[in-house]
């Protein structure tokens with residue numbers, strides 16, 4: 001047993017609980033019908049509802065493991081949430097039917113049958129096995145330090161109470177208070193309704209993207225700003241999916257850094273957030289440009305500027321008389337609000353003042369070029385790094 005990893009062990013506890021609920025569910029419904037205890041039938045339905053919930057949890061856990069970053073990384077969480085709501089509504093409906101049925105029976109409780117003694121035996125078996133699964137689940141939950149399993153254990157404790165109510169109902173009914181069996185059934189129906197209500201309210205909270213509390217937002221912001229190279233942020237948004245947080249943030253970085261460096265900054269922020277906050281599972285970081293002390297650039301203006309191949313083709317055409325194609329090492333374009341800044345690197349040893357002004361004048365007609373910087377590539381040196 002010690003060889004299993006925590007996830008497998010948690011799954012096994014849930015599986016044992018699920019089979020027990022399935023067994024108890026069918027057993028109590030059949031036993032309730034035979035011994036004529038309506039409370040026992042209601043408690044059987046309760047156990048079946050628990051078993052269905054467990055099956056759902058197990059399926060979701062398996063599919064989440066199978067596809068960590070599939071085609072629909074968030075949609076899966078949404079599907080789970082919608083499934084939870086459907087289940088919750090189903091349980092509330094069942095509880096409503098049970099309550100209505102109980103009420104009708106209560107009206108003619110004089111002619112209701114007295115539950116047979118076998119009902120007491122079945123209720124006792126239910127209490128004993130629920131108490132056993134509570135102890136078992138709690139022991140594993142404490143060892144694995146799992147809050148989810150602890151919650152499962154406490155649910156089993158609640159199930160014990162449900163079965164105790166049934167036991168009291170049957171005993172009292174056999175003492176002459178036949179209505180007590182029906183009241184016990186109503187009590188069980190209310191427990192089923194509560195399970196349904198809790199499933200629904202948790203899921204709805206997730207769907208209506210619950211806003212981050214102020215304090216938490218401040219912690220996340222501090223974590224982002226602590227990353228070297230981040231000059232600020234805009235549009236910090238969070239979405240909840242299946243209890244996990246997906247963050248979306250626009251990072252402001254130095255506009256002169258390379259794409260590779262920008263990407264690296266995004267990754268650094270993402271791993272810092274995921275590492276520091278256990279409930280954050282994914283970060284979508286957008287990189288935005290920011291000069292020191294300058295306003296956010298208007299994306300609209302920048303989008304209107306022509307794209308790279310067109311700009312470079314036009315510039316080269318203007319320069320063909322004065323600069324050979326072989327003389328151009330590279331051209332970096334910086335898209336800024338006021339126009340494109342061109343960083344030209346040439347392979348020439350020197351660029352005379354005259355050539356520089358010719359280059360500038362010949363692209364004067366391209367009104368989207370705002371600045372031209374000319375660099376000369378003197379050396380390209382590779383550092384010899386031995387693989388250790």
Ligand SMILES: [Zn+2]
Pocket residue numbers: 046047050155158159
């Ligand atoms: Zn239950």
